[in-house]
Amino acid sequence: MPDPLNHGWRDYGPRVGIWRMMEVFDRHGIRPSVLLNSDVAEHYPQIIEAGLARDWAWLAHGKNNSTLQVEIAADERAYLIGVVETIEQATGRRPRGWMGPALTETFQTPSLPAAAA
Template sequence: MTLYDYSPLPERPRLTWPDGKRVAFYVGLNIEHFLPDQPSTSIWPLDLKPDPLNHGWREYGARVGIWRTVDILDRYDVRASVLLNSDVAEHNPQIIKAGVERDWSWLAHGSTNSTLHTGYEPDDERRILTEITDTIETATGKRPKGWMGPALTETHNTPQMLSELGYRYVLDWTNDDQPYHLNVPGMLSVPYTVELNDLGIFLRGLTGPDFLQMVKDQYDVLRDESAHTGRVMALALHPFVIGQAFRAKYLDLALEYISAQPDVWMTTSDAIAEHYAAS
């Protein structure tokens, strides 16, 4: 059995969003923990132990970038959909406290982004997923409903095991502008993006003005296409990237543009999944 079936968008029933909105917009905010002695997300491919060069770049997000990002999200009343490494609960509890105060949605994102979610035997994976889920629930007060693996990784068993733990959707399969049902009872795929994603955009050498124009263009095209059926627009952010001072101003301008649009539903991935499942 394949995880999902092919479904051409023009052949689907009409998808509507609350209050007649045309584009459901959410911010996928990656709040991650990195181990200093493992390569992980790097911009200098060096085998250093410890690795202050790359680790310091990533750690900036937890120490500074997240707070700059939070101020911008607050300015436009954006509730983040947080892709949370469970190890953050131990290492950066102040970030979780700030998110709880703002009623963010919490999704599981593995334990640390220094370890991919691959290669597990079923019993080990079930134990690891349970530990991640319980840790996030204890730290945030809410049991996560959504999952995105570190670097969008899963095993063949992950969706089924997540369903058994009470999850309702995954973000790993970035192949659509609408949610869709997986061939796992009760499980959905909700759109995420590796394209409108600060990590990919800026590490390719593009600039803040490029980022702003891409956000505007993405929304404008999806709005025009959604005249007959709704679309989802995800914006993927990493505080160690977008939280740099010279980039953050363009996030501010991007959210100013999106939040001013009359056809946008400013929401969370949890709410998108819930609405789609009920419709």
């Protein structure tokens, strides 16, 4: 069943919203810290390129906003490593922090990306 409401929320950001935000950041000399879903690297490389040109700080924010960490707790370590490595490959830098989608971290989450470093 199509879900136009959720599609619209997700479509607007990479198609329009991020570019408008970049204009504001550029106008005011702001260097944002970006909570980045690793799927962005795969589906929207132009956003990564624009952020690299502006020297953004990258923080990991999961794979996408549909996968919640509590749902993958058994494979959380592999999930986190995959997210961090994908972001590192796309940006040339390891993410400087972690804040998962919907604040669904487990008690193990803080130590897992650090252990993968």
